[in-house]
Amino acid sequence: MKNMTGIITEIQRFSLHDGDGIRTTVFLKGCNMRCSWCHNPETLEMKPQEAWYPAKCIHCGHCKTGCPAQARVTIGREMTPEEALHEVLWDRDYYAASGGGVTVSGGEPFLQADFLKAFLTLCKENGLRTAAETNLSLPWAVIAPCLPLLSHVYFDIKLLDDAAHRKWTGVSNRTVLENAANLAASGIPFTARTPLIPGVTDGEDNIRGIAAFLASVRENCRYELLNYNALAESKYEPIGLTYALPGTRPLPVSRLRELAAAAASEGTQCRFSRG
Numbered sequence: 001m002k003n004m005t006g007i008i009t010e011i012q013r014f015s016l017h018d019g020d021g022i023r024t025t026v027f028l029k030g031c032n033m034r035c036s037w038c039h040n041p042e043t044l045e046m047k048p049q050e051a052w053y054p055a056k057c058i059h060c061g062h063c064k065t066g067c068p069a070q071a072r073v074t075i076g077r078e079m080t081p082e083e084a085l086h087e088v089l090w091d092r093d094y095y096a097a098s099g100g101g102v103t104v105s106g107g108e109p110f111l112q113a114d115f116l117k118a119f120l121t122l123c124k125e126n127g128l129r130t131a132a133e134t135n136l137s138l139p140w141a142v143i144a145p146c147l148p149l150l151s152h153v154y155f156d157i158k159l160l161d162d163a164a165h166r167k168w169t170g171v172s173n174r175t176v177l178e179n180a181a182n183l184a185a186s187g188i189p190f191t192a193r194t195p196l197i198p199g200v201t202d203g204e205d206n207i208r209g210i211a212a213f214l215a216s217v218r219e220n221c222r223y224e225l226l227n228y229n230a231l232a233e234s235k236y237e238p239i240g241l242t243y244a245l246p247g248t249r250p251l252p253v254s255r256l257r258e259l260a261a262a263a264a265s266e267g268t269q270c271r272f273s274r275g
Contacts, residue, residue, distance in 0.1 A: 137175050
């Protein structure tokens with residue numbers, strides 16, 4: 001594994017929404033789902049790709065050799081586990097003071113499972129608390145080897161109905177539900193999440209069903225409802241994609257409270273983000 005590299009889109013310092021405390025979030029490139037509302041479309045493809053921001057263009061003529069105004073940028077860079085560790089160690093004092101640590105996200109980080117395991121091993125050897133954000137849709141044999149290296153797992157259950165899940169994400173949810181049950185049996189701390197997409201995932205029947213499923217695999221487990229984030233829409237055009245849900249807006253707080261109450265009534269510890 002001496003020359004192993006992963007493809008990373010960004011290492012984001014001082015993250016406050018990817019786990020407890022102050023964290024550094026490492027975003028790995030590549031995803032096996034194609035959610036219509038994807039918040040990180042720049043992570044969908046495994047390989048590096050170019051993005052074009054015309055508002056930043058200063059007409060310098062250096063797009064091919066390197067634009068000083070960052071109008072044209074390459075998203076995704078190769079890094080070794082050691083190089084990634086070097087960057088996240090910069091803020092280890094903040095992790096210690098706040099109860100934070102390192103979160104690996106994406107994309108789907110388990111698509112780069114070998115790199116992920118090597119990086120998490122280095123984090124653990126350096127005393128860092130670690131978390132992963134995953135869609136849990138890869139085989140359990142891919143996920144399980146990394147679990148002893150993780151302090152917490154955050155995963156999505158977007159839709160309980162399999163046909164609807166296929167329609168809106170491109171894949172079945174059967175593996176997700178099987179892996180959620182396996183994760184619950186493993187004893188590792190986890191938080192399940194549902195992104196609230198108006199007209200897609202925000203139906204009360206969907207939220208109640210997911211909450212009931214979670215309660216059936218682990219008593220009083222943690223469940224979060226994530227309000228729709230409209231900022232995703234601006235990320236699509238620079239990488240040549242079209243956003244499928246233009247003009248969609250977050251849910252009002254009153255509706256968030258109703259859905260959280262419905263979930264809690266099924267036996268989960270439910271909270272929501274306002275977006």
